[in-house]
Amino acid sequence: MKSEFPPTEITLRARDFAQRFSSTRHGARLARHMTMRRLADWGWPPVGELSTAAALVVAELASNAVLHGRLPGRYFELRLAVFPDASVLRIEVSDARGERRPEAPTHIPGPEAERGRGLLLVDCLALRWGVLDRLPVGKTVWAELEAAA
Numbered sequence: 001m002k003s004e005f006p007p008t009e010i011t012l013r014a015r016d017f018a019q020r021f022s023s024t025r026h027g028a029r030l031a032r033h034m035t036m037r038r039l040a041d042w043g044w045p046p047v048g049e050l051s052t053a054a055a056l057v058v059a060e061l062a063s064n065a066v067l068h069g070r071l072p073g074r075y076f077e078l079r080l081a082v083f084p085d086a087s088v089l090r091i092e093v094s095d096a097r098g099e100r101r102p103e104a105p106t107h108i109p110g111p112e113a114e115r116g117r118g119l120l121l122v123d124c125l126a127l128r129w130g131v132l133d134r135l136p137v138g139k140t141v142w143a144e145l146e147a148a149a
Contacts, residue, residue: 015042015082020075021062023095028062031078031093038080039089050147053125054080054089057143060118061093064102064141069095082147088127089147094140101131101139 017038021027035058039051058078065076079092102119122129122143129143 065095069097
């Protein structure tokens, strides 16, 4: 299962971006748009494989932060990092609810299910993903995508 891998060393980032967003649907949408814009600024085309996958992963993780990690008056944070060899894009979404941790998908939801596909999508798109404690409060859900062509 992909979520069992340890996180990649964070200190070796070549390009890094972080921003806080309101814990609302609008904030989640802005996080997705900002991801596309930042990747374009870094040289990845908006309709390319990496940008499309990153937009889907950010949309899911930001949506989960808004739906399940929201505390009144608190923001969620998006961080994007490309490592020096440009082979990996790391996406991190942090929220204030450390006690509500996502779990790796254990099955594929049936066709009538209205929920349960988001982390399955992340699991399919990411090289690896997982959850870390965030100090002093909260959690960070991270995913790493293959960035090299």
